[in-house]
Amino acid sequence: MKPSAIVLVDEGNVITTPLSKAIKKDFGLDTLVFHSFGEFNNFMLGFKNEIMCAVTSMVLKDAPNGELAQLCSNEKIPFIILTASYDEEILIKAKQLSALGCVMKSQHSLDQIIRLLTQIHTRKGKRVLVVDDSVTSRAIQAAILNVLHFTPVEANDGVEALEILQNNPDISMVITDYEMPRMNGVELVAKVRQTHHKENLPIIGISASDNKSLSVQFLKHGASDFLKKPYLEEEYQFRVMQCLEIMEHISMIRKFAYFDSLTQLHNRRFFFDRCPQIYSQMVERKHKMSLAMMDVDHFKKINDTYGHDGGDLVLKKIAELIKKHFPQPSIPARFGGEEFCVFIPELGLDSMLHSMESFREGVAAISVPHENRQISTSISIGITENPYSKLEEMISMSDRALYKAKQDGRNRVVAAN
Numbered sequence: 001m002k003p004s005a006i007v008l009v010d011e012g013n014v015i016t017t018p019l020s021k022a023i024k025k026d027f028g029l030d031t032l033v034f035h036s037f038g039e040f041n042n043f044m045l046g047f048k049n050e051i052m053c054a055v056t057s058m059v060l061k062d063a064p065n066g067e068l069a070q071l072c073s074n075e076k077i078p079f080i081i082l083t084a085s086y087d088e089e090i091l092i093k094a095k096q097l098s099a100l101g102c103v104m105k106s107q108h109s110l111d112q113i114i115r116l117l118t119q120i121h122t123r124k125g126k127r128v129l130v131v132d133d134s135v136t137s138r139a140i141q142a143a144i145l146n147v148l149h150f151t152p153v154e155a156n157d158g159v160e161a162l163e164i165l166q167n168n169p170d171i172s173m174v175i176t177d178y179e180m181p182r183m184n185g186v187e188l189v190a191k192v193r194q195t196h197h198k199e200n201l202p203i204i205g206i207s208a209s210d211n212k213s214l215s216v217q218f219l220k221h222g223a224s225d226f227l228k229k230p231y232l233e234e235e236y237q238f239r240v241m242q243c244l245e246i247m248e249h250i251s252m253i254r255k256f257a258y259f260d261s262l263t264q265l266h267n268r269r270f271f272f273d274r275c276p277q278i279y280s281q282m283v284e285r286k287h288k289m290s291l292a293m294m295d296v297d298h299f300k301k302i303n304d305t306y307g308h309d310g311g312d313l314v315l316k317k318i319a320e321l322i323k324k325h326f327p328q329p330s331i332p333a334r335f336g337g338e339e340f341c342v343f344i345p346e347l348g349l350d351s352m353l354h355s356m357e358s359f360r361e362g363v364a365a366i367s368v369p370h371e372n373r374q375i376s377t378s379i380s381i382g383i384t385e386n387p388y389s390k391l392e393e394m395i396s397m398s399d400r401a402l403y404k405a406k407q408d409g410r411n412r413v414v415a416a417n
């Protein structure tokens with residue numbers, strides 16, 4: 001079982017009470033609150049392995065000199081120090097004991113602690129692949145990664161690493177030595193980059209070699225960073241964390257760039273970044289695929305009658321239905337305004353027609369409450385199936401079918417011919 005208890009140790013309740021509430025709200029986790037070193041120590045003796053993190057005051061009546069922080073450090077329990085004053089001595093001690101952070105007791109401490117806890121929470125159990133032919137070097141790295149709450153996975157050389165990566169898509173990061181039998185670190189990086197983009201899988205190259213061009217070789221072949229042996233434990237930790245943070249930032253930026261904030265559906269940019277690749281795969285394998293263009297009927301009238309916020313509610317409701325009717329591997333997106341597109345790999349026209357009819361009926365049955373009234377709506381849909389020479393062609397064929405659906409009276413599905 002993974003450790004999941006968050007323990008708070010402080011004499012008063014001024015910080016622990018709101019912190020417990022915030023932790024429950026943000027992580028859904030219960031906290032255990034102790035008021036002295038003795039209470040904490042008793043608990044720890046029986047349940048050490050269940051503690052995910054301790055948040056502890058540096059000064060307690062029965063432990064005035066940071067003894068509790070020292071205990072956590074000895075027992076390899078991740079901990080955050082709470083302090084009333086920010087003097088140099090405490091900061092140095094926090095660093096020596098490898099505390100996750102040092103937080104001043106103030107009105108801002110809650111935010112800071114939650115931010116630190118979020119870091120461990122998201123990091124917890126992430127698997128990091130350590131590739132090195134030296135058993136000792138692997139063991140040292142595994143120990144550092146364990147302290148950081150990662151789960152290390154070990155490989156003896158590049159060939160073994162590739163095999164592990166292929167069978168374990170949940171590996172979050174690779175750290176590789178240079179000199180190894182069968183396949184060296186740079187060759188491994190080059191190979192991994194054929195299938196794993198830098199933005200999804202950071203790789204850190206490590207070497208003891210004095211060859212100065214090695215770091216360049218690593219980076220040129222797609223490594224995210226390079227570390228020279230011998231390294232300080234802290235430097236190793238820092239590089240690992242930095243690589244992951246960059247990746248997390250990229251994934252956040254990507255999320256903002258690829259999502260429509262009103263409907264929480266993917267947007268047009270995502271659609272055109274993602275679909276061409278899947279389209280090509282389908283063509284290559286001679287598999288079926290189909291595409292639908294959809295446009296809400298007389299939407300302008302909804303806005304005119306119920307206001308823009310009424311219109312927005314309808315769009316949200318339709319987006320919910322889209323998500324429900326077209327789960328993965330379908331790729332739905334909001335193309336703009338009241339227009340949506342759904343690309344469905346592996347689905348032929350007959351099944352598509354069936355599925356779109358059921359969705360259209362669903363939209364026609366919508367009843368959105370708005371200021372004591374109910375808004376109803378309908379949608380027109382144009383569909384097409386492969387084979388056409390391009391994805392764009394499928395879109396324009398569907399668009400033409402959609403136009404016909406509008407002309408024929410709306411609230412209907414028309415297949416391109």
Ligand code: GH3
Pocket residue numbers: 262295296297298299300301303307308309310311312315336337338406410
């Ligand atoms: P048709 O049945 O022919 O499609 O008629 P329509 O009224 O739906 O089409 P038209 O293109 O004339 O109007 C679309 C309207 O959608 C105009 C625009 O103001 C509105 N719209 C676009 N984006 C949004 C949005 O995000 N929220 C709301 N509430 N309205 C939007």
Ligand code: MG
Pocket residue numbers: 132133134177178179180
């Ligand atoms: Mg080696």
Ligand code: MG
Pocket residue numbers: 295296337338339
């Ligand atoms: Mg429109």
Ligand code: MG
Pocket residue numbers: 295296297298299300338
């Ligand atoms: Mg419309």
